[in-house]
Amino acid sequence: MTDTTDIKKGLAGVVADVTAISKVNPETNSLLYRGYPVQELAATQPFEAVAHLLWTGELPDAVALADLRATEREHRALADEVRAVIDLVPLDAHPMDEVRTAVSLLGAQDLAGSGSVLAASGSAEDNLRRSIRLFAALPAIVAYGQRRRRGQEMVAPRDDLDYAANFLWMTFGEEADDLVVDAFNRSMILYAEHSFNASTFTARVIASTLSDLYSAVVGAVGALKGPLHGGANEAVLHVFDEIGEAANVSPWLDDALENKRKIMGFGHRVYKRGDSRVPTMKAALDTLIEHYERPDVAELYDALESEFVARKGIYPNLDYPSGPAYALMGFDTLTFTPLFVAARVTGWTAHVMEQFGANALIRPLSEYVGPAERHVEGYVPDAADVEVAERPEEAAG
Ligand SMILES: CC(C)(COP(=O)(O)OP(=O)(O)OC[C@H]1O[C@@H](n2cnc3c(N)ncnc32)[C@H](O)[C@@H]1OP(=O)(O)O)[C@@H](O)C(=O)NCCC(=O)NCCS
Structure with a gap:
């Protein structure tokens, strides 16, 4: 039986292979x-x-x-x-x-x-x-x-x-x-x-x-x-639509956090101190805000970011600036x-x-936590069952 401390739920922290594509x-x-x-x-x-x-x-x-x-x-x-x-x-x-x-x-x-x-x-x-x-x-x-x-x-x-x-x-x-x-x-x-x-x-x-x-x-x-x-990039816009304007951020966030909602566009499995792509996308968003003359978008963006980071210490990911950027472009x-x-x-x-x-079939293991072995009522084992029972080590496909 696997020690349950060995189980990496969500494969968090597991290095599954090497890659030369990105770091x-x-x-x-x-x-x-x-x-x-x-x-x-x-x-x-x-x-x-x-x-x-x-x-x-x-x-x-x-x-x-x-x-x-x-x-x-x-x-x-x-x-x-x-x-x-x-x-x-x-x-x-x-x-x-x-x-x-x-x-x-x-x-x-x-x-x-x-x-x-x-x-x-x-x-x-x-x-x-x-x-x-x-x-x-x-x-x-x-x-x-x-x-x-x-x-x-x-x-x-x-x-x-x-x-x-x-x-x-x-x-x-x-x-x-x-x-x-x-x-x-x-x-x-x-x-x-x-x-x-x-x-x-x-x-x-x-x-x-x-x-x-x-x-x-x-x-x-x-x-x-x-x-x-x-x-999440789509979900960020739903959040912006729900909040409406910068002045509503505080009460909206009170309610969302009380209801244990995940705030879309914030948090990341790997980055815990901010997503490296955000500053570049935020700069692009700023040029769009200026181009389309939409300071209201900047106000809402900044208000939600600063208040959420102050309260939870969780930073925006790339979807946070890209959502409003795509909206301004007309998507x-x-x-x-x-x-x-x-x-x-x-x-x-x-x-x-x-x-x-450089292939290897990706096939992890699982720890079984279902019912212990049991049998269908009235079933009489036949020779094939006995043969299987004698090969307990055989791996499942
Ligand atoms: C991306 C995400 C799934 C990463 O999650 P993770 O590494 O599995 O971390 P968890 O979901 O376990 O979060 C850890 C803690 O931070 C909180 N948290 C993380 N992201 C949060 C968010 N966006 N809003 C509110 N709370 C958040 C969790 O509720 C949890 O709190 P708890 O320990 O009190 O239960 C998560 O941050 C999230 O759901 N973000 C919103 C969706 C999003 O923007 N996805 C795009 C990712 S690029």
Whole structure:
């Protein structure tokens, strides 16, 4: 029997494997992608270059970036079949269900005719190609999701725009200001990767069975939907809407804490003294607040942060500034978590490729706490039961 002190509920503190993709260091409050501080990448790189970095280990030179951008443009348009499947998803379903379904169809289409499950995991080249395809296809899926909920027509991609500007174009049907494109690009980079978080770990568990990359991403989308993970950026806006204005923060917080509510956008399993991505995203939010002339957003943001930190000593995570930033850009609250998918798909797919490259099936143990062995009334053991009973050491599948 396992000593219950050995059980790491929620796998807290467990180092499950090595990774060369990112390093989260809560002590120094830093996050590195392949060795580069995320703040530097957000300040200097287009999201496409960071995707290349996560997948291959290096930032692209001019030729590699141009190649990646050309391939990304080829796969940008929403295929008719994908659009038809999205249209089958009820308008009042959560858009994450739409994204999950669309990714599943993209996988089925791409893998059609690829043979038995024994070949599902594919080669390194297959998986890089699949990763770029998903990265390129997701903006149209997310943008169309928001537009159809608003009763608007789909907007075709524009070949003269890079990833971030085109994403905004397909969502809003108008060219975004450079300042907004820059803030959006930064948010995508900050959301791209964060080591063994719940959705990435889900993707790695699925990859560890030697299933395919698309299945791993479908599972990751499901994990990201939860409000304790990606769903928190959406939940932050619900909190802002509930509070209304800065003057209401104190009484709202009294009530929320009395009712033991979790305040969305605060706290983190790994960072306990603040999330390293927050200052960069907060700076982007500040430029948006100025651009859209919305000091009321800053007042509410600051009031809730300072009062909650003072009372509980729990700091904001990335979802806290990104939620209001996406709202100011014009995204509907329901679209926030799908935006997270479009960014994090780069990290998920990098991890899937890393898992395939040095695989071990992920299969932890559990401590059984159910009823002691008992028997169905009237059952008479036969020879097969006796044989099983004589092999008690055999591992369960
Ligand atoms: C992210 C999160 C799940 C990390 O949780 P964790 O490491 O498992 O820590 P716990 O949930 O066990 O929290 C530890 C303590 O802090 C409290 N706490 C943590 N985050 C809190 C929050 N956002 N609001 C209120 N209390 C919080 C817990 O209630 C708990 O208090 P207790 O010891 O008195 O029971 C948690 O902070 C949370 O639910 N945050 C809100 C959702 C969110 O923003 N998620 C996005 C993460 S990037």
